[in-house]
Amino acid sequence: MSSIRTADSHRWRRSACLALALAIASLTGATSSTAQPTPVPGDTVIDPAWNLDQLAAAAAAAAARSQERLMMLLDDVVSPVTQSPFVSRASIAVEFAKRQLGKPYVWGGVGPEAFDCSGLTLQAWRAAGIKIPRTSQQQWHDLTHVRKSDVRPGDLVVYFQDASHIGIYIGDGQIIQAPKPGKVIKRSPIDAMPVLGVVRPE
Structure with a gap:
């Protein structure tokens, strides 16, 4: 029973991490490797087959790009x-x-x-x-x-x-x-x- 719960927990965390990474990526212009085999240079590529560490790293990279793009937008609208x-x-x-x-x-x-x-x-x-x-x-x-x-x-x-x-x-x-x-x-x-x-x- 414990091993089943551990496996379920792992799948849940992995699904949550993938969802988070894809959500952030959608805000930053990042792409999923299953949807766009040839991404635009500089974009973050999200592969659903990645493990938790890879997904977490991708999410962090996408978040960093999101912050960078937000700052660029703010620069554009400053009076x-x-x-x-x-x-x-x-x-x-x-x-x-x-x-x-x-x-x-x-x-x-x-x-x-x-x-x-x-x-x-x-x-x-x-x-x-x-x-x-x-x-x-x-x-x-x-x-x-x-x-x-x-x-x-x-x-x-x-x-x-x-x-x-x-x-x-x-x-x-x-x-x-x-x-x-x-x-x-x-x-x-x-x-x-x-x-x-x-x-x-x-």
Whole structure:
């Protein structure tokens, strides 16, 4: 009777292990050797004729591949904002600039009620936790230069050969700028004035 129970227990454990291995394999793209004689390279092959140790090892291998593929999936869905500190900070700078729309230009203004052109870009990036120089010429000189074709939201667009004007790029070919005395902060096309270049706070 004892030998019968032992044999039954062994068959039960083997069946359970096989079921577990096949279940994990089905989640990871692994295959059964009876169903697919030529598996895809890298897949885990499950053979129902294996003993318990072989099935356990196959289950462990399939589980490891499952975890690896899960991590790859998670990498694919992570927000770019969490992947790139620049993107996260740039979005804050852009949103700050948008909130200033309609406020007056005042020479030397750094907010909160009025701004000049570089005062706006200064405070936008300060809101994002980045300190940049005060004037448009200093921002042009000190910050990282990028090609205009690579411009992205948060970059600063510098105008005229003397770098006397600057705005913040917000996407879709638009900047926000504090234009000149008597005007208010507004959206403008990026090419509304002669572009000297683009700089990026980093």
